[in-house]
Amino acid sequence: MPEDDSTADAQTRAANPPAPRGIFSVPAPIKRIFDKVPLITYPSNELPYRAANEVDGNRLFVFTDDEGARLGKPSFNPQCLRWQAYLKFVGIDFHTIPSNNHASPTGALPYLLPALPLNTLVPIPSNKLQKWAIEQVHCEEEQQISVRFEVYASLLDTRIRNAWLYALYLDKDNFDAVARKLYIDPSTSNSLVRSVLATQLQQAARDELLKTSDYIDVSDLEAEADNAFEALSTLLGDNRYFFDRRTPGLFDASVFAYTHLLLDKDMGWRHNRLSVLLRKYKNLVRHRDNLFEKFF
Known part of the structure; x- marks a missing residue:
């Protein structure tokens, strides 16, 4: 629109919307409009300032709206909801932060910014979330x-x-x-x-x-x-x-x-x-x- 790497990759494909085609795959009339607009290649996205600096604790970036994030409602995206639910099930506290794939430094949602170490800006992508959770609370790895x-x-x-x-x-x-x-x-x-x-x-x-x-x-x-x-x-x-x-x-x-x-x-x-x-x-x-x- 997100164990081991092979299982994580399969689960990511199962829940995420398929990645859209590039802009130049659209019909020719629309393409001609974009051809007239100068295109600029920007560097990789940085983490949202508000999310990185104004919210304490673990932060899970998911597809949701402001109200959903504030109330901790389930994400409307299956991949995001899968990991949102899993972290709740194993007892890890976190805040949900509204985001989208374009704003994600990993290129996809969800991803997590852990509370520790302090001031970390290194995101944990979905295919690493189970391993991280096991390290935090010593829960079981079901695949085994x-x-x-x-x-x-x-x-x-x-x-x-x-x-x-x-x-x-x-x-x-x-x-x-x-x-x-x-x-x-x-x-x-x-x-x-x-x-x-x-x-x-x-x-x-x-x-x-x-x-x-x-x-x-x-x-x-x-x-x-x-x-x-x-x-x-x-x-x-x-x-x-x-x-x-x-x-x-x-x-x-x-x-x-x-x-x-x-x-x-x-x-x-x-x-x-x-x-x-x-x-x-x-x-x-x-x-x-x-x-x-x-x-x-």
């Missing part, structure tokens, strides 16, 4: 506890993620009601730039889905997501948390990142077929409700 972790994580990486991409970016009504409101409108007031961003995001989602299929079949995407929900429901069973853990962990956070946003009425979905499919699995709904009530 259960050999099934990566097998079931692939359901999120592919089937649920693909259905999410279509629902958010390629369903026109959802795109206008949800994606524009959350990702495009806050980034700029320029209507032309908004149009370019919309084109980029939708084309990037389309390209991502066409990597594994010659055409996009909505019914097939929904059926695959339904199969994934069923498998996750079977895995959870009557347990409170996945893999029969006593406390929620990274996999619980990964599932919650999708189930919460699909069930959250505040997202403003116009068409939410995935929510209908998800609600068939009562234990997944309970899992989401319990985590939301306890941690948010």
Whole structure:
């Protein structure tokens, strides 16, 4: 629009919106407009001054708005919410800071600025967050506890993620009601730039889905997501948390990142077929409700 490196990379792809194409991939009439504007290459982004100097404690930079950050509400981005939830689950205190990929020194969200060492300006990217959390509170690394972790994580990486991409970016009504409101409108007031961003995001989602299929079949995407929900429901069973853990962990956070946003009425979905499919699995709904009530 974010263990070991291979797992982290897979999880990043699973939750983040696909990276948009460059500016010169847009239609020729729009390109000609930008050709008339001098382009300047700026150095890498520095950390936001306010975030680096005016907030004490650990700071997690995520997709959210000012009210959401102030109240500690769940991020509206699955990758950000995954790590926001995980840090809460393992008992690490932090403040959420509104941000976006362009403002991130790592080029993507989320990232964390730790409270210690004092005055550090070295961000921790999402693929290092679990390792950092383990060092802070000596929690478990789930990937080593259960050999099934990566097998079931692939359901999120592919089937649920693909259905999410279509629902958010390629369903026109959802795109206008949800994606524009959350990702495009806050980034700029320029209507032309908004149009370019919309084109980029939708084309990037389309390209991502066409990597594994010659055409996009909505019914097939929904059926695959339904199969994934069923498998996750079977895995959870009557347990409170996945893999029969006593406390929620990274996999619980990964599932919650999708189930919460699909069930959250505040997202403003116009068409939410995935929510209908998800609600068939009562234990997944309970899992989401319990985590939301306890941690948010």
